Amino acid sequence: MAKSKSQPADNTHEPLAKLLKILSSPWTMLLLHRLHMEGPKRFGELKRRLGAISTKTLTERLRMLEAEGWVHRHYEPTVPPQVTYTLAERVLELDPLMVELDRIAERWYGRG
Amino acid sequence: MAKSKSQPADNTHEPLAKLLKILSSPWTMLLLHRLHMEGPKRFGELKRRLGAISTKTLTERLRMLEAEGWVHRHYEPTVPPQVTYTLAERVLELDPLMVELDRIAERWYGRG
DNA sequence: CAGCATCCAAGGTGATACTG
């Protein structure tokens, strides 16, 4: 649509690049997808559901998403401690995206 | 749509993971976005528009997308040669996704 | 112009061990 002319264009500063940088870091989408589809989850459960992810990576992603304001971390100082992660309200805007992704994934790679 | 049950679940084999693996490799989304918004493009123009990408990476991405059937490569043996890349028809299904991404990027990171 | 071949640095990841 936009028919801007020929610019050197460093995408790095554009909103889309910023968003994609977050979304495209490994595991992030699958992580968000889980929380989106299945609701709030504790660390261990999340890790189990994601399969091959390491605790380190999962922690990093969660910390990043927390810093970005995409997820909330709720710490319950019981014994043993319980930490629950919830999607921030704003992230619900990603819903159409998730649904679209699911649909396309199914159509393109679903059966064979 | 959820697979239900409590499985160790190695997402690696699922359609969504497959799709995300492609989409989340660096530059891929921005690349597709360009082709989507501005139509068929030649290698050099594409490179210039993407900014900081290297020829190596751009080539790799294009080759990958070609192998996946996402883009078509048209070689014109003129002097100098012209190679034009076009989105495959199926990739047009990504349209809603692209639009959504743009909207969200603008809303979340558009103004500061 | 549109790549390809190398080399190399950087960062990300996983495995492992340990703590509150």
Next chain:
DNA sequence: CAGTATCACCTTGGATGCTG
């Protein structure tokens, strides 16, 4: 349970130089 701290590795991307 929910992490943190290390370490070693290994892929990945960028820079450079060359070709048809």
